[in-house]
Amino acid sequence: MAHGPAEGITRWLYTTNHKDIGTLYLWFSFAMFLTGGFFAMVIRAELFQPGVQLVQPEFFIQMTTMHGLVMVFGAIMPAFVGLANWMIPMMIGAPDMALPRMNNLSFWILPFAFAILISTLFMEGGGPNFGWTFYAPLSTTYAPDSVNYFIFAVHIMGASSIMGSINIIATVMNMRAPGMTYMKMPLFVWTWLITAFLLVAVMPVLAGAVTMMLMDINFGTSFFNAAGGGDPVLFQHVFWFFGHPEVYIIILPAFGVVSQIIPTFSRKPLFGYSSMVYATAAIAFLSFVVWAHHMFTVGMPIAGELYFMYATMLIAVPTGVKVFNWITTMYRGAITYETPMLFCIAFVILFTFGGFTGLMLSVAAADIQYHDTYFVVAHFHYVMVAGAVFSGTAAVYYWLPKWCGRMYDETMGKLQFWLAFIAFNITFMPQHFLGLAGMPRRYADYGLQFADWNMVSSVGAFLYGGAQILFLYNVVRTIMHGEPVKEAKVWEGAEGLEWLVPTPAPYHTFTKPPVVISGAAGEDEWSISGATPHVAFKASPEAG
Amino acid sequence: MSKAIGNKSLLLKLSLLAVLMFSFAIFVMPPLYNLFCDILGIGGKTGGAYTAVDVEIDKNRSVEVQFVAMNNATMPWEFYPKQSSVWVHPGESKKVTFYAHNRTANDMVGQAIPSLIPFSASNYFHKTECFCFNSQPLSSGEEADLELVFIVDPDLPESLNTLTLSYTLFDITHDINENLAVLN
Secondary structure (H helix, E strand, C coil): CCCCCCCCHHHHHHCCCHHHHHHHHHHHHHHHHHHHHHHHHHHHHHCCCCCCCCCCHHHHHHHHHHHHHHHHHHHHHHHHHHHHHHHHHHHHCCCCCCCHHHHHHHHHCHHHHHHHHHHHHHCCCCCCCCCCCCCCCCCCCCCCCCHHHHHHHHHHHHHHHHHHHHHHHHHHHHCCCCCCCHHHCCHHHHHHHHHHHHHHHHHHHHHHHHHHHHHHHHCCCCCCCHHHCCCHHHHHHHHHHHHHHHHHHHHHHHHHHHHHHHHHHHCCCCCCHHHHHHHHHHHHHHCCCCHHHHHHHHCCCHHHHHHHHHHHHHCHHHHHHHHHHHHHHHCCCCCCCCHHHHHHHHHHHHHHHHHHHHHHHHCHHHHHHHCCEHHHHHHHHHHHHHHHHHHHHHHHHHHHHHHHCEECCHHHHHHHHHHHHHHHHHHHHHHHHHHHCCCECCCCCCCHHHHHHHHHHHHHHHHHHHHHHHHHHHHHHHHHHCEECCCCCCCCCCCCHHHCCCCCCCCCCCCCCCCCCCCCCCCCEEEECCCCCCEEEECCCCCC | CHHHHHHHHHHHHHHHHHHHHHHHHHHHHHHHHHHHHHHHCCCCCCCCCCCCCCCCCCCCCCEEEEEEEEECCCCCCEEEECCCEEEECCCCEEEEEEEEECCCCCCEEEEEEEEEECHHHHHHEEEEEEHHHCCEEECCCCEEEEEEEEEECCCCCCCCCEEEEEEEEEECCCCCCHHHCCCC
16 A cells, blocks of 8 residues: 655654655755865865965864864764665665654754754854864863853754664664574664664763763863863863764764675675674774774873774774775676766775774874874875765765666766765875874964965865765756666666665555565575565576 | 564663763763772872871982972963972972962962873872862962972882972862862
8 A cells, every 4th residue: 555755844844754764864964064065165265375364263263173073973974874764674674763753853853953053153252163072171161152052962963863873773673574684684784783882882971071061161060170180181081982983983884885885886795794794893892992092192101002002903904804805895796887886996995095094093103293183184084085975975876766766867976976086085185295294283374385285185175075066966956857767676786675675665665574585695595575576586696 | 562562672771871871971981080090190190198107218319309380371370389309318208399479469269280290100209298289279469388298109110210290270269179189
């Protein structure tokens, strides 16, 4: 029985449908992506030439702070929650998320959080001006009055993330179709399950950090105030105990996306499925025990520096397992280079670059030179932008035909890819040089010796911004009047339950659970029965 | 039906985990941090008041203790050690004085926070009396000699011959905290 969505605005306000909520998350995150991108454009425009031209230093530092906060909490995280909402139920054969009402709540508090956060820019004294890491006492004793709004915004974002994660865990653990065992789940589901546990464990720690700030500022406690017996270094420990798992929260779902797309366009099953699962779990575990590598300059004892250095280097092992698995998946595959695949190949290359600079930074002795320079900025943009954003873009191109039943313009997609790929490298490659030459981050002005590479970097940034407008245009054009797609399996090499439902995906899918009869990790024969007619297909290429 | 129950129980368990992690951040991490600093002697914290015990003074060895005084942020007082360094024998009790002068037209309260480097010496530096155990109220124009009595532990590692004790003076006129003695 066809049972469509409600009409009008209330469809979106009251919806408990995982596809609607996924769409809301994705559009919201794209709006935040453009907002944070606009802040980045202000930063790069000011840094185009040495000297203070466009904005005052007081406003510049608010821009770097807001850029970081909006991109991390507003763009990247909600984008992957949106993908999880859309895809996880369809991938595991569930009719919807486990807790649909909470799903609605967890989305709809987000716009309020960011309205509060962004409104601080218009307040007297300005918005947060202490960097996205908001170290005390800069964010307590010396903060503008708007810091309280910032704190409440972070509380709301945290609540939203925690609810979203609980929902994902409950869905994956409880709503899988009969026969969909854990080790048959698509890797995107696996990486999200692990990410969700990380989120439930560390978002409350972030909430605790900002709550302690709130009490220091307003209620006379001295958690981070040395005058009252507290310690500013404690803040850094609490923050990075959250902050380091947070970077894996951002990148693990991206790993999942890449692990779905590369096998599709290589027309081979994912190489080393179970090692991928264990590597993800290992990365998640290690992320809890390496946080102080962000603080090598606070004056840790040498034993502490050595421990955090070696533990950090250890993360390269499971990460290397993943990179080699992706490469091996592509090896001797019948590869075609559609837009999602291009973004994923670029992901593997550029993320590995970012991983290597991460290894350089993990060397405690060398880090004292690199600390708080543009080298760090370049490093984390290689993993955040070429990592998370590229894979998010790939995911949108990959699943968009399934969502709306229309094919995007391949030429425009490829154009966007090459523009983004080249512009990204023009923007961030020179920042390595600037950082090694000693340019510190978060300043509105710089010495003349940094002028040339900064101008190059700014030009790249404007081009990269332009690529995103092209992305928006391509997506909107596809939804409005793209070429209709009828096949359930949009990509001939694609595997998994989401490609067995009709295209475009109906409002309700798997209202009767399918039965997964056999098939391990996308291999062998899958057979499902349920809402859709009984379907069976060979997932792996025909045995020779 | 069983799925609905399963979802509810997962919701409860995971919410409990979130609440526990929140409490961990606020109630466990700060004391744990102080405990670690205390045990390992890191962070430059020198510990609270020390009760002198009978130890033999090691006349064969001399250690230089240097003093540094700083004002935090906009703290306007004049504040400096009356002697920039002293030589002591380990085990010997030594008294030094710091000078403080409230040059402003307002009555103020200051609080000095000590830090010792190298960190590896902090468990071997004992203060039997210190102005930093209490806040220092000085009325407008008032000046004071602030006393510190300390003992360098005879167990101080052989490799350490120079210790530097720095005091940072904070303005706490508006938020006096009387429970500091134990921490400084």
